[in-house]
Amino acid sequence: xxxxxxxxxxxxLFGAASVNYVAALYGKxxxxxxxxxxxxxxAAIVSTAAIGVRWAESYNMGIGRIPVTNLYESLxxxxxxxxxxxxxxxxxxxxxxxxxxxxxxxxxxxxxxxxNESSIQPxxxxxxxxxxxxxxxxxxxxxAAFAVxxxxxxxxxxxxxxxxAKSKExxxxxxxxxxxxxxxxxxxxxxxxxxxxAGIITGAAWANYAWGTYWSWDPKETWSLIVWLVYAAxxxxxxxxxxxxxxxxxxxxxGFLATIMCYLGVNLVLSGLHSYGGS
Amino acid sequence: xxxxxxxxxxxxxxxxFFTSLKLAITVLIILAVSSVFGTIIEQNQPIEKYRxxxxxxxxxxxxxxxxxxMYHSWWxxxxxxLFTVNLSxxxxxxLPRVVKVVRNPKTTLDDNLEKSLGLVNRWKKKxxxxxxxxxxxxxxxxxxxxxxxxxxxxxxxxxAEKGVVSRFGVYVTHTSIVIIFIGAILGNVLGFKxxxxxLEGQSIRQVPTRGGAKxxxxxxxxxxxxxxxxFYTDQHGHQTQQPKEYASDLSVIExxxxxxxxxxxxxxxxxxKGIWFYQSSYGQAGSATAQVTVRDAGGAPxxxxxxYAGQPVEIPGYGNVTGMDYQPDYQGLGPALLVELxxxxxxxxxxxxxxxxxxxxxxxxxxxxFSFGGLNxxxxxxxxxxxxxxxxxxxxxxxxMVIGILIAFFMSHQRLWVRLTPSADGRVEVVLAGSASKNRxxxxxxxxxxxxxxxxxxx
Numbered sequence: 001x002x003x004x005x006x007x008x009x010x011x012x013l014f015g016a017a018s019v020n021y022v023a024a025l026y027g028k029x030x031x032x033x034x035x036x037x038x039x040x041x042x043a044a045i046v047s048t049a050a051i052g053v054r055w056a057e058s059y060n061m062g063i064g065r066i067p068v069t070n071l072y073e074s075l076x077x078x079x080x081x082x083x084x085x086x087x088x089x090x091x092x093x094x095x096x097x098x099x100x101x102x103x104x105x106x107x108x109x110x111x112x113x114x115x116n117e118s119s120i121q122p123x124x125x126x127x128x129x130x131x132x133x134x135x136x137x138x139x140x141x142x143x144a145a146f147a148v149x150x151x152x153x154x155x156x157x158x159x160x161x162x163x164x165a166k167s168k169e170x171x172x173x174x175x176x177x178x179x180x181x182x183x184x185x186x187x188x189x190x191x192x193x194x195x196x197x198a199g200i201i202t203g204a205a206w207a208n209y210a211w212g213t214y215w216s217w218d219p220k221e222t223w224s225l226i227v228w229l230v231y232a233a234x235x236x237x238x239x240x241x242x243x244x245x246x247x248x249x250x251x252x253x254x255g256f257l258a259t260i261m262c263y264l265g266v267n268l269v270l271s272g273l274h275s276y277g278g279s
Numbered sequence: 280x281x282x283x284x285x286x287x288x289x290x291x292x293x294x295x296f297f298t299s300l301k302l303a304i305t306v307l308i309i310l311a312v313s314s315v316f317g318t319i320i321e322q323n324q325p326i327e328k329y330r331x332x333x334x335x336x337x338x339x340x341x342x343x344x345x346x347x348x349m350y351h352s353w354w355x356x357x358x359x360x361l362f363t364v365n366l367s368x369x370x371x372x373x374l375p376r377v378v379k380v381v382r383n384p385k386t387t388l389d390d391n392l393e394k395s396l397g398l399v400n401r402w403k404k405k406x407x408x409x410x411x412x413x414x415x416x417x418x419x420x421x422x423x424x425x426x427x428x429x430x431x432x433x434x435x436x437x438x439a440e441k442g443v444v445s446r447f448g449v450y451v452t453h454t455s456i457v458i459i460f461i462g463a464i465l466g467n468v469l470g471f472k473x474x475x476x477x478l479e480g481q482s483i484r485q486v487p488t489r490g491g492a493k494x495x496x497x498x499x500x501x502x503x504x505x506x507x508x509x510f511y512t513d514q515h516g517h518q519t520q521q522p523k524e525y526a527s528d529l530s531v532i533e534x535x536x537x538x539x540x541x542x543x544x545x546x547x548x549x550x551x552k553g554i555w556f557y558q559s560s561y562g563q564a565g566s567a568t569a570q571v572t573v574r575d576a577g578g579a580p581x582x583x584x585x586x587y588a589g590q591p592v593e594i595p596g597y598g599n600v601t602g603m604d605y606q607p608d609y610q611g612l613g614p615a616l617l618v619e620l621x622x623x624x625x626x627x628x629x630x631x632x633x634x635x636x637x638x639x640x641x642x643x644x645x646x647x648x649f650s651f652g653g654l655n656x657x658x659x660x661x662x663x664x665x666x667x668x669x670x671x672x673x674x675x676x677x678x679x680m681v682i683g684i685l686i687a688f689f690m691s692h693q694r695l696w697v698r699l700t701p702s703a704d705g706r707v708e709v710v711l712a713g714s715a716s717k718n719r720x721x722x723x724x725x726x727x728x729x730x731x732x733x734x735x736x737x738x
Contacts, residue, residue, distance in 0.1 A: 063511065122511045125525050125545040125558075183720055190688040197684055201677040210546050212472065212557050212665030214673060215463075217350040219318040229311035233304050240300050258311075270318055 003057055003067075004118045006050030007076050011114055013043035014079065014107035021099035025171045033096035040087055040103060047080045054120065063122035068136040070121060071267065075113035077136070078263070079106040081144035085188075089148060093184065095176045101151035131206035139199030139224075143259055145192030146231075149185050150256030153249035156181040160246055182244055185252050193231050200224050219270040223262035230255045297368040306362045313358070317349040363460055366453045377446050386427050386438040388696035388712055396696075398713045398726045402734060403706045408435045408699035411707055414736050415697050422729045423695045437697040445716060448687030455679035462672030470667040471495050477503035478564050478659045482532060486664045495666075499538070499551065504528040506561055506658040525558050527660040553666055560661030569602045569616050570652035571632070578638060578648070585655065591621065597647055598622035605654060609633060616651040692716040695729065709733075 020036035023029070054067040067073045086102045159175045167173075175181065203221070208214035215221060234251045237243035243251070296302060320341065321328070329338050329347070345352030385392055393399055404411055412428060412435040419426045419439045426439035473486035473495060482502035487494045505528040511521045524544055531539040531551045541549045548557040568585040573594060575581055584592050586602035593599050599621040609615030612633040620628045633639055637650035693715045702708040711730055715722035 061514070122521055122523065125522060128524075128544075129546040131546075179720075194681060194684045194688070198681055201681065204677070205674070208667075208670065209548065210557065211559070212548070212555050212663045212667070214670065217317060217322065222314050222318045222350075226311045226314050229307045229314075233307040233311070236300060236304055236307070241304070266318070 001054075001057060001120070003050050003054035003120075006046055006053060007110070007118070008114070010043050010047040010050060010076070010079070011107070011110035013039050013046060014083070014103060014110050017043065017099065018104045018107045021096065021103055025097060025100050025174060028171075028174065030096070033099060036099050036103070037087075037090060037096060040083055040099070044080075044083055044087060047076065047083070051077070051080065058120050061120060061122075063120070065123050065128075066133055066136075067120075068140075069123055069127055069132070070117075072113050072116040072118045074136070074140075074263075075109050075116065077140055078143060078147075079109040079113070081140045082106045082109070082147050085141070085144040085148050085191075089184065089188070093176065093180065095180075097175050098148075098152060098155070098184075101155050102148050105147050105151060126210060129206060129210065131202060131209065135199060135202040135206055138195050138202055142192045142196035142199055143263055145188045145195065146227075146252075146256050146259045149188035149192065149252045152181055152184045152188065153252040153256075156185060156249040157246065160249075178245065182248065185249055186238060189231055189234060189252060189255070193228075193235065196224070196228055196231070200228060219266050220262070223258070223266050227255065227258045227262050230258050294368070294372075297365055298372040300369075302361075302365050303369065306358065306365055310358055310362065313349070313355065316346055320346050320349070322350070323348055359460070363457060367457060370450050370453050374450050377450075381443050381446060384438065384440060384694070385696075387429050387431070387436040388438075388698040388710060392696070393710065393712055396712045396714050397719075398723065399710065400712075400730050401708065401710045403702060403704075403708055405706050408433065408701060408707050411435075411699055411709065412437060412697075415699075415709075415733055418729070418732055418736060419695055419697065422725070422732070423693055426695075426697070433701050435699040437699075438695070440692065440694045442690045442692045442716075445686055445690035445692045448683050448685070448690065451679055451683030452687060453683075455676045455683055458676035458679065459673050462669040462674075462676055465669030465672060466667040467669075470665065470669065472667075473664040474559065474661065475664055476562070476659045476661050477501065477527075479503055479505055479657050482530075495664075497554065499531055499533040501556065501662075502530045502532055503660050504530055504540075506660040508561065508658070525561055527558055527561075527662070529556065553668065555665050555667075557663040557665070558660070559663040562659050562661065564657040564659045567654045567656040569605065569654055571600065571602070571616070571618065572637075572650045572652055574637075574641075574648045574650060576646060576648075578641060581647070583652065586616075586618075594647065600649065603629065612636065614651075614653065618649065688717070691718050691722065693722060693725075697733075 017036045017039040020032045020039060024031075024033035024036060051067055054073070055064070058064050058067065068077050082102065083106050086098065086106070089102075090096060090098060155175055156178060158172050159178050159181060162169075162172045163178060176184075200221075203224070204214040207216070207221075230251070234243075234248065234255060237251065238248055324347070326338070329341075333341065341347060345354065349355055416426050416428065416437055419437060423439040424441045426437040429436040429438070471486075471488050471492075473488040475483055475486045477483050480503070482500040484497050484500045485494045486497065507524070507526045507528075508522065509524045509526075510518045511523045513519050526542050526544045528542045529540070529549055530537045531549070539549070539551055543549045543556065543558050545558045548555050550556075566587060568587055571584045571586055573581045573584065584594075584600070586592055586600070588602055588605075591599040591601040601619045601621070602616055603619050604617035605614070606617075607614050609631055613635045615631045615633040617629060617631050620630075622628075630640065630643070632649055632651035634651045634653055638648075640648040640650060694713060696710075696712045698710040698712075700708045700710075711733060713722070713726045713729070
């Protein structure tokens with residue numbers, strides 16, 4: 001189907017952009033990174049079109065619904081969100097070095113999606129609700145923000161180690177200053193946190209409307225709470241105890257690992273209500 | 280006296296413990312880590328299930344730690360209580376101070392304050408403090424807000440602020456968590472959760488509750504008129520095995536009258552007098568029966584029989600008829616029933632009755648003919664039933680939480696001071712200082728801009 005071809009093209013574009021960004025760092029050629037940005041912009045357009053086409057195709061099949069209802073669709077939607085959030089950050093901070101640490105996340109996500117069943121399946125009765133839109137979109141904007149934060153946190157750790165060694169050599173010398181990286185780790189999280197909060201709340205509201213229980217300690221719910229608690233701890237440590245730099249960066253990476261567990265691990269390892277249509 | 284002091288200091292220690300941020304972060308991390316266990320160990324499963332995975336000794340140990348129903352265990356609830364006490368104490372401890380600071384802002388820039396601020400700039404201008412104060416007040420008004428002017432002898436102070444509300448975002452968020460807990464407790468104490476199966480055509484007035492408590496009596500009855508299950512069709516119009524809709528046609532009956540009727544589906548419940556009924560499951564009640572109409576030689580219906588598979592039904596003075604087989608699509612004619620007719624002194628006859636052709640059996644040219652009216656399957660519907668008087672309080676808490684977080688992270692309390700003093704050389708000494716409660720990098724840029732704007736002004 002056309003939408004899957006477009007998503008395949010998106011995968012290639014993310015791959016090309018990743019290569020460009022990484023090559024730009026190693027070759028110290030800003031032109032390459034500039035090309036990377038343009039590829040990301042094209043990828044944003046192609047993947048947005050792909051989501052639209054998939055949506056339209058589901059209507060043509062007589063089972064119209066938003067394309068965020070199984071593992072394949074959620075992965076491409078996650079990559080889409082990461083790319084857009086990344087482009088926003090790049091534009092805002094005028095630095096293309098981030099690309100080498102963030103766009104590969106989108107690329108790997110698309111590769112993983114590529115190995116999954118991509119056909120459009122009708123919605124099971126439990127997912128037939130308008131809450132689906134609000135719940136999925138808020139959660140995924142949150143996840144994307146946390147992905148960007150973790151990518152930048154890795155950059156921070158590399159840069160901080162180099163600064164300790166009083167060296168300005170090599171690839172890492174081109175990174176933005178630790179001050180900016182540290183700030184961005186935090187900024188991404190304060191964007192992600194309200195979205196995750198809204199995602200948990202819309203999920204609870206939906207559960208209450210479908211089953212009469214807004215919280216039942218289902219593994220997905222519990223893991224979303226774990227993610228929320230980790231970032232809440234990050235924010236308290238940062239704002240009131242002045243946790244900056246290394247400790248904050250590590251906590252951001254831990255938070256993102258918990259996010260991955262919440263998003264994929266729960267479905268692949270544990271059992272529960274969010275089967276992503278897999279079973 | 281010394282005893283008082285000791286008690287005082289012990290109390291202080293307790294208070295300091297409960298208001299400490301260290302405790303908050305520790306509790307957040309412990310809650311996060313312990314929650315993991317309950318997702319790895321499946322909760323509330325029958326013991327046989329655990330025996331498949333764990334040895335008896337492990338089961339005893341996990342059970343002693345309440346890890347099979349962890350989220351309702353005393354120690355997890357204790358953690359939640361500690362969490363709530365901690366954040367309540369933090370609010371009680373810090374909120375009055377913030378209110379005090381906000382209500383009595385430092386409107387004059389003295390030396391101590393100046394030293395405590397990171398962003399300070401000074402320059403000199405010719406002219407009088409008053410003339411410059413007017414100029415600067417206008418510029419500050421554009422950048423931050425209309426300044427408050429304080430005069431003490433020769434010195435003029437200007438003070439402007441905005442985003443005071445951002446100081447309260449964190450307390451709105453903390454309070455919202457307490458509100459959510461209050462809503463949850465109210466729901467648990469005053470409400471109930473239950474589950475009930477209703478056969479088609481029957482009604483219930485009582486709902487068994489979860490956890491083995493006694494059933495709840497409703498002051499109305501709920502009848503299931505019909506349950507329907509529908510499937511998606513594929514692109515050729517054939518029915519697939521993918522369920523599309525589970526629907527129950529329900530009626531609420533009060534004082535013998537139907538007061539409400541609604542077809543509920545998953546994600547669209549029925550609500551009456553604060554009690555909600557959610558489509559949850561279904562099942563087949565008994566076996567299916569085939570509806571067979573007996574007709575006279577002219578084709579007029581005489582009676583209708585309900586045949587169970589393989590069980591003969593007698594037609595007096597004629598013979599016995601038995602339903603043998605059913606096919607949803609018999610030779611392209613659609614659903615059809617295979618019957619066996621047993622007449623005294625005659626060999627048994629078997630023939631198909633297509634549902635779409637009620638006159639089909641008249642070709643036997645007998646005294647009676649049969650027609651097939653379809654299969655009749657009785658269902659029961661399974662409904663979750665819930666009453667939760669606390670749920671709206673929970674939603675209020677959730678809304679406040681999002682608002683609080685947005686205020687806390689995206690608003691900043693920005694303050695700007697200007698002090699104008701006549702200096703010994705006849706000029707005016709200007710000191711500009713600023714501070715922001717959040718996003719200091721952005722405020723630094725803004726401060727630079729304000730400073731250059733102010734310096735560029737001329738009287």
